[in-house]
Amino acid sequence: MFLLLSILLSTVQTAPMTPEEIKEALKERKAITYEVQTRFSWKKNDFGGALVAFASTPYSRLTWLSQSARERFEQLTESDVAEVLEDPSLCVSSPVSEKRVQSVVLIPHDIKDATPETVIKSKQTSTSIIGMYNKLGGQWKEASFTACFPDGWKNKELDVIVVYQGGKPLRAPLPSKLR
Numbered sequence: 752m753f754l755l756l757s758i759l760l761s762t763v764q765t766a767p768m769t770p771e772e773i774k775e776a777l778k779e780r781k782a783i784t785y786e787v788q789t790r791f792s793w794k795k796n797d798f799g800g801a802l803v804a805f806a807s808t809p810y811s812r813l814t815w816l817s818q819s820a821r822e823r824f825e826q827l828t829e830s831d832v833a834e835v836l837e838d839p840s841l842c843v844s845s846p847v848s849e850k851r852v853q854s855v856v857l858i859p860h861d862i863k864d865a866t867p868e869t870v871i872k873s874k875q876t877s878t879s880i881i882g883m884y885n886k887l888g889g890q891w892k893e894a895s896f897t898a899c900f901p902d903g904w905k906n907k908e909l910d911v912i913v914v915y916q917g918g919k920p921l922r923a924p925l926p927s928k929l930r
Contacts, residue, residue, distance in 0.1 A: 776813040783811040803923040810930040841904040844897040851916040852896035860908035873898035
């Protein structure tokens, strides 16, 4: 309990979250994953919506850190928590796919047409490439594209647009209750 209290007090000045939110995230029993999905569609038989991307916030990253430490029977250190809280950004990652992602951008929900002037571009991007193999000797590469948006995303209704090379852009709303 003393460690938790010292972590809360030391991160109050720089944290993108309140001490109560930090405490709540560290106590979560399950790590939080935000899935960005299209809405219901009769045309494509997507009754639950198609998966477009995954989103992470400082709160969700803190729940992942906490769960990971519990699974390894380790104690979280002040520096572990401070490192997660250093980054206040919203990160959006495409699912792992053979298709190459050109870009991931955010756009206000009420704007219908995406143009260079209406989208919010990320300040930081990265690509994770994974070599895939099967028992028949097949080999291929799949990748996930991540874009991080530094600030201004809280309390806004935003959509994610993922543009695949040679394909139609996918657009879906961010979950409404991002923490």
